[in-house]
Amino acid sequence: MVRYEVKEFKSIVNKLKFIDSWFWCAYTVNPYNGCYHDCIYCDGRTRKYNMHADFEETVYVKVGAAEALDKKIRQGRAMLPDVVSMGGVCDAYQPAEAEYGITRGILEVLHKHGFPAFLLTKSDLITRDLDVISAINQRSWATVAFTVTTVDDGLARVLEPGASPPSRRLEALRRVKARDPRIQTGVCAMPIIPFLEDADGAIESLVASTKEAGCDFLLFAPGVSMRDEQASYLLRKMEAAFPKEHGLFVDKYLKDDAFRATWTRETNDKLLAACKGLGLAVRARRFIPADHRKHNYAIAERLLNEAYELQLAGGRWKGHFWAGQAVQMLREPVADVHARGGLRGIKGMTAAVAAEIEPWIPARQGLDRFIPGKARE
Numbered sequence: 001m002v003r004y005e006v007k008e009f010k011s012i013v014n015k016l017k018f019i020d021s022w023f024w025c026a027y028t029v030n031p032y033n034g035c036y037h038d039c040i041y042c043d044g045r046t047r048k049y050n051m052h053a054d055f056e057e058t059v060y061v062k063v064g065a066a067e068a069l070d071k072k073i074r075q076g077r078a079m080l081p082d083v084v085s086m087g088g089v090c091d092a093y094q095p096a097e098a099e100y101g102i103t104r105g106i107l108e109v110l111h112k113h114g115f116p117a118f119l120l121t122k123s124d125l126i127t128r129d130l131d132v133i134s135a136i137n138q139r140s141w142a143t144v145a146f147t148v149t150t151v152d153d154g155l156a157r158v159l160e161p162g163a164s165p166p167s168r169r170l171e172a173l174r175r176v177k178a179r180d181p182r183i184q185t186g187v188c189a190m191p192i193i194p195f196l197e198d199a200d201g202a203i204e205s206l207v208a209s210t211k212e213a214g215c216d217f218l219l220f221a222p223g224v225s226m227r228d229e230q231a232s233y234l235l236r237k238m239e240a241a242f243p244k245e246h247g248l249f250v251d252k253y254l255k256d257d258a259f260r261a262t263w264t265r266e267t268n269d270k271l272l273a274a275c276k277g278l279g280l281a282v283r284a285r286r287f288i289p290a291d292h293r294k295h296n297y298a299i300a301e302r303l304l305n306e307a308y309e310l311q312l313a314g315g316r317w318k319g320h321f322w323a324g325q326a327v328q329m330l331r332e333p334v335a336d337v338h339a340r341g342g343l344r345g346i347k348g349m350t351a352a353v354a355a356e357i358e359p360w361i362p363a364r365q366g367l368d369r370f371i372p373g374k375a376r377e
């Protein structure tokens, strides 16, 4: 039985040190602390998030969050419109949202100020807010993603007991596209638990279902992070529900480094091949603002996507990754930096990557820097 505790929080928005290269978000907002969905693998239980011990039983409701965000944006001159992600640590559409509407209030504030949004959930309640999500997308950019780690509703009932079944999540994705085909949609297959979610044909079914739901992308990260409270909760639940798979998971995935490396590589290959086979992107398209960040973000997107591809192929990827991060964090147009011969001096930029991106940089940024708001089409 879940218990709600209404609480005022002083700060509601978190600015990331680096823009996230999976979801392209610069800010995160959690309308709730705690999550009724109670996924057995949930990373929110990790100590670094400072959540309470009864994470799935007590949900703190952040009343006044929309007003606090509105005030923060109005006062925070340094807060340029950029992607706000919701649902990363505690699902923004868990059942509490039907009662309290904190997430909807936040979306309305984002729309008012022209901030784009990346929404990740496991609940079809999100379809209630398609009017405001569509409006955000029209003004700036909105992406709706569902985490789906298996298409087996029965298995998901044990792994993610409080969430909408995967069949309903996929149906919700169809409804998003039917309502507004311009909203980018996708599936996040994170995590994929070895011996539970990788049976023959399971990966292919997941990719095919994503495609059938009309999604634009599928992001994947097979395997499970294993950290402090999150790891002990997962192992306890797995042992109780799946003793045989728990034994295999511990003996092979956790204790055998060679097995884990091979499994991860092979599962990545399988996911990549299945996505390519169906013409499904494995990266989400990012928000590109129309101001001075326009070329910085577009170039960073290319570099970070290349870094990802190199990583999947087992190549050297860090040079592209850190150059991409550096370019997207520049406070001035990369064209200006280049024009005064400063490209190679950007922290994190190697000579090889600088040579690669030179042809992508326009001679001048021109008047772009003065145009606020709307993203690329």
Ligand code: SF4
Pocket: 035, 036, 037, 038, 039, 041, 042, 043, 044, 087, 088, 089, 090, 091, 122, 160, 163
């Ligand atoms: S929906 Fe997300 S935040 Fe909620 S328990 Fe599951 S993994 Fe954690």
